[in-house]
Each structure stands twice: as C-alpha cells, then as structure tokens.
Amino acid sequence: MDNNQNPQDGNINIELNEMVAAGVYANLALVNHSPSEFVVDFIQLMPGVQQAKVRSRIILAPLHAKRVLSALQQNITNYEQQFGEIKEVEPFVLGGNNVQA
Incomplete structure (x- = not known):
C-alpha cells in the first residue's frame, strides 16, 4: 500500500507492506x-503459560509519546461515543518499574 500525496502540501508518503499490515496480536503492553x-x-x-513473548517494541521520543497518548485518547473517546464505554478490569501486574497497559 502506498499513499502518494505531495509532501509540499504538508502530506507525507507512507508505505505499509503486507507483513506489517497484517499486524501482531498483543494483550499486554509494558511502558x-x-x-x-x-x-x-x-x-x-x-493463559496458563509462564512464558510471554514480546511481539513488538516501539521506541518513541518524549514528544511523539505525548502525541500518541493524545491520538489514543481521542480515538478512545470516538470509540466510546460510537460503541459505548470500555469497561476497565484490574491490571495484570508484573514486578519491576514498568507500567502495564
């Protein structure tokens, strides 16, 4: 997939190959x-397995992390307006200084 827009218009070309487009499943995020x-x-x-696999690691500059947070919050708001509130459950807690999502 290739988006061919003119960068001079403030747009960029974004390439999404088939393997990346397929995505990976993750049910835990550590930050x-x-x-x-x-x-x-x-x-x-x-469930029931002691070994977990990191499926993908994303490294962000602080400014980009804040932009991702904002984009996620806006998308969650839009989702909940369309489909209803997302119910939270108690987080799965691992040891260490990381934050789980």
Whole structure:
C-alpha cells in the first residue's frame, strides 16, 4: 500500500507492506522511559503459560509519546461515543518499574 500525496502540501508518503499490515496480536503492553525516550513493549501473554513473548517494541521520543497518548485518547473517546464505554478490569501486574497497559 502506498499513499502518494505531495509532501509540499504538508502530506507525507507512507508505505505499509503486507507483513506489517497484517499486524501482531498483543494483550499486554509494558511502558518504560528514560530522559530521552519511551519504550513500549507489546506482549502476547497466553493463559496458563509462564512464558510471554514480546511481539513488538516501539521506541518513541518524549514528544511523539505525548502525541500518541493524545491520538489514543481521542480515538478512545470516538470509540466510546460510537460503541459505548470500555469497561476497565484490574491490571495484570508484573514486578519491576514498568507500567502495564
């Protein structure tokens, strides 16, 4: 998939190959940060299995992390307006200094 828009119009070309477009399943995210970056590990945790696999790691600059947060919040608001409130459950807690989602 290739989006051929003119960069001079403030648009960029974004390429999405088939393998990336297929995506990966994750049901747990761990977020860590340093002064210069945020690291988000997307993990697939299977019931009854002690071993979990990191399916993807995304490293973001702090400004981009804040923009992702804003985009996610707006999309959650839009989703809940269309489909109803997303009910929260108690988070799965692992040891360490990371934050789980």
